[in-house]
Amino acid sequence: MSEIIELARRARVASYVLAEASRAAKDAALHAMAAALRANTDAIVAANAKDVAAAREAGTPESTVDRLALDPARVDAMAAGLEQLAGLNDPVGEVVRGYTLPNGLELRQVRVPFGVVGIIYEARPNVTADAAGICLKSGNAVLLRGSSSAAASNSAIIAVLRDAAETSGLPADVVQGVPTDRAAVKELMQARGLVDVLIPRGGAGLIQTVVSESTVPVIETGVGNCHVYIDADADLELGLEILLNSKIQRPSVCNAAESLLVHAAVADEFLARALPALAQAGVTVHGDPKVVAAGNDSAVVAADEDDFGTEYNSLDLSAAVVDSLEAAVQHIRRYSSGHTDAIVTRSQSAARRFTQAVDSAAVVVNASTRFTDGGEYGFGAEIGISTQKLHARGPMGLPEMTSTKYIVTGEGQLRT
Amino acid sequence: MSEIIELARRARVASYVLAEASRAAKDAALHAMAAALRANTDAIVAANAKDVAAAREAGTPESTVDRLALDPARVDAMAAGLEQLAGLNDPVGEVVRGYTLPNGLELRQVRVPFGVVGIIYEARPNVTADAAGICLKSGNAVLLRGSSSAAASNSAIIAVLRDAAETSGLPADVVQGVPTDRAAVKELMQARGLVDVLIPRGGAGLIQTVVSESTVPVIETGVGNCHVYIDADADLELGLEILLNSKIQRPSVCNAAESLLVHAAVADEFLARALPALAQAGVTVHGDPKVVAAGNDSAVVAADEDDFGTEYNSLDLSAAVVDSLEAAVQHIRRYSSGHTDAIVTRSQSAARRFTQAVDSAAVVVNASTRFTDGGEYGFGAEIGISTQKLHARGPMGLPEMTSTKYIVTGEGQLRT
Numbered sequence: 001m002s003e004i005i006e007l008a009r010r011a012r013v014a015s016y017v018l019a020e021a022s023r024a025a026k027d028a029a030l031h032a033m034a035a036a037l038r039a040n041t042d043a044i045v046a047a048n049a050k051d052v053a054a055a056r057e058a059g060t061p062e063s064t065v066d067r068l069a070l071d072p073a074r075v076d077a078m079a080a081g082l083e084q085l086a087g088l089n090d091p092v093g094e095v096v097r098g099y100t101l102p103n104g105l106e107l108r109q110v111r112v113p114f115g116v117v118g119i120i121y122e123a124r125p126n127v128t129a130d131a132a133g134i135c136l137k138s139g140n141a142v143l144l145r146g147s148s149s150a151a152a153s154n155s156a157i158i159a160v161l162r163d164a165a166e167t168s169g170l171p172a173d174v175v176q177g178v179p180t181d182r183a184a185v186k187e188l189m190q191a192r193g194l195v196d197v198l199i200p201r202g203g204a205g206l207i208q209t210v211v212s213e214s215t216v217p218v219i220e221t222g223v224g225n226c227h228v229y230i231d232a233d234a235d236l237e238l239g240l241e242i243l244l245n246s247k248i249q250r251p252s253v254c255n256a257a258e259s260l261l262v263h264a265a266v267a268d269e270f271l272a273r274a275l276p277a278l279a280q281a282g283v284t285v286h287g288d289p290k291v292v293a294a295g296n297d298s299a300v301v302a303a304d305e306d307d308f309g310t311e312y313n314s315l316d317l318s319a320a321v322v323d324s325l326e327a328a329v330q331h332i333r334r335y336s337s338g339h340t341d342a343i344v345t346r347s348q349s350a351a352r353r354f355t356q357a358v359d360s361a362a363v364v365v366n367a368s369t370r371f372t373d374g375g376e377y378g379f380g381a382e383i384g385i386s387t388q389k390l391h392a393r394g395p396m397g398l399p400e401m402t403s404t405k406y407i408v409t410g411e412g413q414l415r416t
Numbered sequence: 417m418s419e420i421i422e423l424a425r426r427a428r429v430a431s432y433v434l435a436e437a438s439r440a441a442k443d444a445a446l447h448a449m450a451a452a453l454r455a456n457t458d459a460i461v462a463a464n465a466k467d468v469a470a471a472r473e474a475g476t477p478e479s480t481v482d483r484l485a486l487d488p489a490r491v492d493a494m495a496a497g498l499e500q501l502a503g504l505n506d507p508v509g510e511v512v513r514g515y516t517l518p519n520g521l522e523l524r525q526v527r528v529p530f531g532v533v534g535i536i537y538e539a540r541p542n543v544t545a546d547a548a549g550i551c552l553k554s555g556n557a558v559l560l561r562g563s564s565s566a567a568a569s570n571s572a573i574i575a576v577l578r579d580a581a582e583t584s585g586l587p588a589d590v591v592q593g594v595p596t597d598r599a600a601v602k603e604l605m606q607a608r609g610l611v612d613v614l615i616p617r618g619g620a621g622l623i624q625t626v627v628s629e630s631t632v633p634v635i636e637t638g639v640g641n642c643h644v645y646i647d648a649d650a651d652l653e654l655g656l657e658i659l660l661n662s663k664i665q666r667p668s669v670c671n672a673a674e675s676l677l678v679h680a681a682v683a684d685e686f687l688a689r690a691l692p693a694l695a696q697a698g699v700t701v702h703g704d705p706k707v708v709a710a711g712n713d714s715a716v717v718a719a720d721e722d723d724f725g726t727e728y729n730s731l732d733l734s735a736a737v738v739d740s741l742e743a744a745v746q747h748i749r750r751y752s753s754g755h756t757d758a759i760v761t762r763s764q765s766a767a768r769r770f771t772q773a774v775d776s777a778a779v780v781v782n783a784s785t786r787f788t789d790g791g792e793y794g795f796g797a798e799i800g801i802s803t804q805k806l807h808a809r810g811p812m813g814l815p816e817m818t819s820t821k822y823i824v825t826g827e828g829q830l831r832t
Contacts, residue, residue, distance in 0.1 A: 409780075
């Protein structure tokens with residue numbers, strides 16, 4: 001039997017215990033894990049130092065090294081995240097639907113854990129603790145497959161979490177690490193029946209690989225080519241604030257705006273204000289011919305076709321002038337990744353039309369795209385932002401980490 | 417561009433119109449489709465006669481031919497099914513969650529159609545009208561890929577439905593047929609991004625093929641290795657009635673029982689009554705050594721390991737004696753397909769333990785397994801019974817044929 005199959009089988013056995021664990025038992029484990037992370041800060045930081053040194057030696061960009069690096073404050077933040085999870089409601093056992101059938105059968109649809117969840121993720125080692133905590137709280141055993149660049153950090157964190165789980169009375173195997181070699185991840189993606197769900201968290205390349213190679217059901221997360229559309233009826237001052245916040249407040253994340261659409265009726269006036277402001281903020285605008293023409297000497301370069309489909313994750317922004325709300329909708333249908341798209345308008349009918357016609361995980365009226373986030377939505381925890389339509393769409397909190405089952409209770413009902 | 421890609425693109429365009437269609441417009445289309453089916457009964461029955469003749473010529477078993485055959489009454493039943501759909505609530509637009517965030521953003525999670533749904537199904541041509549109707553009511557454009565053995569029937573039905581949709585003002589392309597050749601279905605399974613969900617309906621072989629070869633998200637349906645467990649505290653008379661109803665009321669369907677487990681404490685008494693009753697009903701029992709020993713001269717054959725994992729869909733039943741409720745749970749965890757598993761018991765604690773520990777789409781206490789069905793559950797329509805944990809589990813009605821999106825409305829909120 002391969003190592004992955006063996007890990008998955010152990011996860012399955014642990015998942016049966018975890019699925020029946022009370023909220024109190026799960027919360028106690030989360031608190032024990034948080035305390036153990038804090039108590040083992042030195043060991044975790046020391047393990048991380050090896051990963052950081054190796055990354056620097058390999059010539060990794062300093063921004064990536066920063067995402068990889070742990071210090072005592074970051075370890076403490078991981079612990080605090082686990083404690084916060086302990087304070088959230090337990091999704092398991094929630095009755096989603098319930099009624100009595102005409103024949104007297106009592107039907108209840110109840111939330112249950114998936115069972116075994118696999119998370120495939122990239123550099124940041126804090127994801128290890130976050131994902132383990134969310135899976136534990138939602139009753140799922142987890143297989144954590146981090147990147148090889150964080151292998152020492154992740155191993156140290158997982159060892160601490162496993163010990164703490166066991167000390168608190170749960171099986172250590174509710175949290176397991178998966179080897180980082182390519183063969184292991186391939187097997188993980190083929191472990192249908194042993195692994196219930198795979199969630200890739202990372203760049204577009206990782207997600208595409210998992211989506212196309214996995215026979216285990218996948219929840220696709222995170223690619224965000226998000227639009228801000230300035231309608232003919234927009235308050236332009238508000239529009240500029242929303243555009244700038246959406247683009248520059250944190251350009252590297254998936255809910256940052258990547259594309260600006262402006263209605264032709266207000267394009268001259270809006271662009272005259274927006275382009276200098278964007279340039280001043282260091283944003284390179286990749287414009288269609290009308291935007292380029294409006295740009296004069298500010299930082300506008302000619303967009304090519306690829307720009308409109310690109311998630312830059314940087315201080316770049318594609319921009320186009322559209323002749324109508326319908327043209328904006330068409331553009332978004334063609335290019336959006338279905339993450340978050342926003343309209344700025346004072347018109348009730350434009351807002352209604354946009355929110356109806358744009359089919360994205362989040363459709364926003366008169367606010368920044370940056371709010372598409374489990375924390376902002378009040379979920380208290382987030383495992384990622386689903387950009388697929390099956391099972392979960394948008395930020396995924398604890399309920400999205402569960403399935404349901406029907407419990408049907410009778411007194412001898414037979415089918416006739 | 418391949419034919420499938422072209423079909424999927426046309427479905428996508430039609431899906432935009434359908435997603436925004438009012439309930440009234442969709443219900444009018446359903447009534448128009450029902451009327452058109454009735455008006456074209458002769459043409460549909462004539463097309464079906466070709467399929468039936470070809471099937472008989474190919475030596476198809478008469479039971480399969482019967483599932484394929486249409487007569488005016490069956491066409492009328494298809495029409496009635498569409499009319500019934502028109503009477504159901506529209507799932508699109510339902511607010512699943514909604515609240516105002518601390519910063520004043522109004523958040524609503526709203527049901528929306530998937531967009532384009534592909535259904536891959538086997539012989540019975542009534543599925544064509546059922547699936548088209550359910551997809552239309554839930555706002556989804558549908559690509560229908562029936563079996564080649566029903567090609568003439570399906571083409572005739574689809575032509576009638578398309579005409580009726582168009583007459584009622586919706587695009588004809590809300591319903592399209594897919595060629596039945598193998599290359600076409602392969603392309604359909606790879607059309608990720610163009611097709612939002614694939615639902616296979618049919619035998620285990622078909623479902624396995626779709627699950628393993630599709631990059632489009634799949635909802636797995638229907639394989640049912642369902643158990644009836646007779647607990648130590650069971651009312652044995654009730655247990656026998658439930659067992660017989662679960663096994664023989666309609667043995668060919670997925671919610672029929674395939675396996676009997678009996679607690680050792682009542683095994684002798686229960687089997688002494690059950691085995692003759694099963695034999696009299698024509699059921700062949702495939703028993704473990706204890707059941708064989710209890711069988712005397714009745715129709716019990718020795719089970720091999722494969723029997724306990726088999727969905728017979730026939731008058732066969734595997735049977736084993738277990739030493740405890742926990743042993744029954746272990747057996748079910750090992751062999752169940754996760755469709756429907758039932759316990760017969762008078763004990764509250766046994767019922768509680770069984771419903772908690774058995775992780776199947778439906779867990780039943782003191783009733784027949786045969787109730788796991790969208791119609792019985794009061795859904796009014798059913799596209800299949802999901803045996804996977806992602807998105808939908810158990811009978812899938814109209815809400816299960818939708819995704820959601822978040823609509824977030826503000827007045828200039830920015831992220832800080």
